Amino acid sequence: MNEREVLETAMEAGHILLENGAEIFRVEETIDRICRYYGVDYANAFVLSNGIFLTAGNLRQQYFAKVQHIPVSGAHLNRVAAVNQLSREIEAGHYTVEEARKTLESIKTMPGKTKRMQILASGIGSGCFCYLFGGSLLDSAAAFAVGLILYLFVLYISVPRLSKIVGNIAGGALVTLLCMVFYHIHLGEHLNHMVIGAIIPLVPGVPFTNAIRDIADGDYISGSVRMLDAMLVFFCIAMGVGMMFTVYSRIGGVMAL
Amino acid sequence: MIGQVLAAAVGTIAFSVLFSVPRVYYPYCGLIGGAGWVIYCLLITSASSPEATFFAAIAVILLSRLFAVWERCPVTLFLIPGIFPLVPGAGVYWTAYYIVTDQLGLASETGFMALKVAVAIVLGIVLIFQLPQSLFSGIAGLAPAAWKRRRDKKTNRKERIGK
Numbered sequence: 001m002n003e004r005e006v007l008e009t010a011m012e013a014g015h016i017l018l019e020n021g022a023e024i025f026r027v028e029e030t031i032d033r034i035c036r037y038y039g040v041d042y043a044n045a046f047v048l049s050n051g052i053f054l055t056a057g058n059l060r061q062q063y064f065a066k067v068q069h070i071p072v073s074g075a076h077l078n079r080v081a082a083v084n085q086l087s088r089e090i091e092a093g094h095y096t097v098e099e100a101r102k103t104l105e106s107i108k109t110m111p112g113k114t115k116r117m118q119i120l121a122s123g124i125g126s127g128c129f130c131y132l133f134g135g136s137l138l139d140s141a142a143a144f145a146v147g148l149i150l151y152l153f154v155l156y157i158s159v160p161r162l163s164k165i166v167g168n169i170a171g172g173a174l175v176t177l178l179c180m181v182f183y184h185i186h187l188g189e190h191l192n193h194m195v196i197g198a199i200i201p202l203v204p205g206v207p208f209t210n211a212i213r214d215i216a217d218g219d220y221i222s223g224s225v226r227m228l229d230a231m232l233v234f235f236c237i238a239m240g241v242g243m244m245f246t247v248y249s250r251i252g253g254v255m256a257l
Numbered sequence: 258m259i260g261q262v263l264a265a266a267v268g269t270i271a272f273s274v275l276f277s278v279p280r281v282y283y284p285y286c287g288l289i290g291g292a293g294w295v296i297y298c299l300l301i302t303s304a305s306s307p308e309a310t311f312f313a314a315i316a317v318i319l320l321s322r323l324f325a326v327w328e329r330c331p332v333t334l335f336l337i338p339g340i341f342p343l344v345p346g347a348g349v350y351w352t353a354y355y356i357v358t359d360q361l362g363l364a365s366e367t368g369f370m371a372l373k374v375a376v377a378i379v380l381g382i383v384l385i386f387q388l389p390q391s392l393f394s395g396i397a398g399l400a401p402a403a404w405k406r407r408r409d410k411k412t413n414r415k416e417r418i419g420k
Contacts, residue, residue: 021276022333076277077337081330088329112277121274128268132261132294133347192354196347200268201275203346208375209337209382216383238353245357 003040005097007056007064010034012104014045014052015068016083021075021206024049024219030087034100037091049214049222072229074112074159075206082107115155122151122201130197135190142188143197146178150201168233171202172240180248195241204233258298265294265342273338281411282334285324289339293317297343307373310343314381317343322385326393327400327408336382343378345371 010031017027027047031054035043043056050070057063086103089095095103113121126147127140135143153174158167179194188194208230214223269290270283278286293313300309321335348371355364 021337022331026331026333075337077273077331077334078277078279081279081334084331085329113274118275121271125268125271125275128264128271129342129346131264132268132342192350196350199350200341200346203341203344205272205337205341205344206276208344209333209340212379212382213386216386234349238349241350242353242357245354249358 002097003056003062004064005101006035006038006040007043007054007066009038009097009101009104010040010043010045011052011054011066011068012101012108013083013087014047014054015070016079016104016108018047018049018052018070019073020079021077021210022080022083023210023213023217024222025214025217026080026084027052030083033087033091038097047219047222049225072207076110076112078112079107079110082110118155119148119151122154123148125201126150126198128197129200130193133193133196135193135197139188139190139193140197142179142182143194145187146175146182146194146198147201149178150175150198154201164233165236168202168236169240169243172199172237173244174240175199175202176241176244176248180244199237199241202233202237204230207233261298262291262294266291269338269341272341273334276337278334278338282324282328282330285328285335286338289317289320289324289335290342292320293339294342306370307377310345310374311377311381313343314340314378315385318381318385322388322393323396326390327397340378343374345374348374 013034014027014031017030018024024047028045031045031047031052032043035041035056040056040061042058042061043054046053050072052068052070053065054067055063055065083104086095086100086107090100112118123144124147127144130143131137131140150171154167154171158171162170175198176195179188179191179198182188182194183191207226211223211226211230214220214226217223266287270287273283273286293316296316297309297313300312317339318336321332321339324335325332348367352364352368352371355361355367
């Protein structure tokens, strides 16, 4: 069996996991599992939040080293689940290396939810969370509409064109602006609850949760990078909201609660 | 309260859609989000917000780990959407609001509160992930045989789709 191919396969599995929001511990474990099952015993993986370093070899086996930079991107948890399932089945002996490689390729291009579904989910999430935080039904309806528009912005402008910082500031400002408009045409009674609900789709739940888990596992570097990421996004959203409120009060709007 | 719990469950499912959680797991996600909010609602009347969040987070994480063991899938799938209702998004909003309106006393108060809530979630996650995996597989093993058969049938179907 070709060791090089085993290591490439393990690297690919790690890449998909890390890119789609798995914790560091799972990435390392999966790489180890795959290497060990196919008989590469001297593999060492060092995983950071945005890169994997993999080496293998000893005096008797050929040396192999590979470094891969993996930029932080969106979370597709279905891919994480699929790779996890694959690594279990590899351990159960259902796959040759070539088959595993092919399956990984298909996981890599596994479609997420369609854009329409994501936009709808964002709206429903916004509406529900608005209600959860004490908004009335009318507020929730407004938050639903704002959530839809927000995700249109996120999918078509923020993610493809803007940096994370600018995108989140703009997202926060957009939500606040839209809520103010809805509030003024009397679609919604409590401006604050509307904004709180509609802003939830921007909240960095994935980096926040993963940061805590990485730190709990002792992966301090990755944990703190991810925590910094989450804090930065929180801060940017707050900036966007704050900026819009400042503009609003400057042009003479009364901030009613 | 029932309306709120329903909203928490539906909201959690909406976020699992946003994070591309496979469709078969939506019921679990909804259940976890709803359960977390039930605990929060029951406690918030007599406890502070960080305390209530702490116990709600514990419920969310316990259930997430249990379902992950039961379905043999990564716990992340349930944990990330499930924790969403507890994340102090509202606290961050109020802090920004008070800073802009020059109410700095209130701003630091709410900001600190949001931080405390975040720390409560952190503590919950750290503590519950210390529990051994065997505990959860033990609990999952207690399930009636009929449930296990149904699950295994479902898993087999999933594997066929995967190939």
